[in-house]
Amino acid sequence: MNVNVRSMYLMIKTFLPKYVYIYYVLFSFLGVVNRCVYSTSKAAVIGLTKSVAADFIEQGIRCNCICPGTVDTPSLRERIEARPDPEQALKDFLARQKTGRMCTAEEVAHLCVYLASDEAAYVTGNVHIIDGGWSL
Template sequence: MGRLDGKVRLLSAAAQGIGKATAIAFAKEGAKVIATDINKTKLQELEKYPGIQIRVLDVTKRQQIEELAEEIERIDVLCNIAGFVHHGTILDCEERDWNFAMNLNVRSMYLMIKTFLPKMIKQKSGNIINMSSVASSIKGVVNRCVYSTSKAAVIGLTKSVAADFIEQGIRCNCVCPGTVDTPSLQERIKAQPNPDQALKDFLARQRIGRMATAEEVAHLFVYLASEESAYMTGNEVVIDGGWSL
């Protein structure tokens, strides 16, 4: 018996990093996983895992989300993981950067929740898990202006949904990681003028002495997606190796 036996889990950004690790962890616990991403090639790597179905989905496109919703009769857990990390202060952030980050990091969650929440209300049960960050209202982080702003908004969205729909059997929490060693992070490090120094800077701020793995964050998603966390809603759950201390 798995901790998520028979439950339907829908994830965004499942092709790599935390999303991929979470999709695999869910499947190993017996869940029926619908893994989505815009990257079809990488997404196909998940097809070898029993219990995982894949769907190409751009979570910033309302029509694509609504078409997917028509295919899904029941959804037990919605995991909104898609996001983008912009590097820079407010002076480095052009309006197009601001709009892109807010669209992907916040509006996509609005669209996904607004589309799938009615199904959960009809079922009288549902669980929404959003990806936020320690770089948000939790902690000020240099060169993360629009990213931190968007992730603070995710915390606000999470608490609002939790408060509004608790009596309809809906839970909503968000995961707030620190620095996680993912392909996305490695790409951002390589894009810096001095990648070696950038890596040292990332490691220097980790109080525990290392970055998190995507699998460690996935374990937290499993807990929040299971009945073990049935008494939790409206929480920002920090997993940052002590960075926010």
């Protein structure tokens, strides 16, 4: 809760009205085994997102969050390699991806750029899922 919720609150408190945050909260939509507290903290971030959007909309400040599925990052690759059977661990990650592949950081970045752009000037208080169909 400190990392996933309190950190968001403290960042918002420090930077508003200069900054609109984007956070990753897919686990709030899925019932994932062994992720009860983690998923709860992510759901709290959605409530925080909607509340900040409502509180600051009249000042022209937008607040959205992004919910990616599994993103292929160096950190994820390190965690996979640390497993007893890295090859099987990779297969397990890919098996839950309906697209047959993991998301790239660039794909998430494209959504971030859109939400930060003038083209998204009318978008606030929303949850944007980019998970390749994992949450279907």
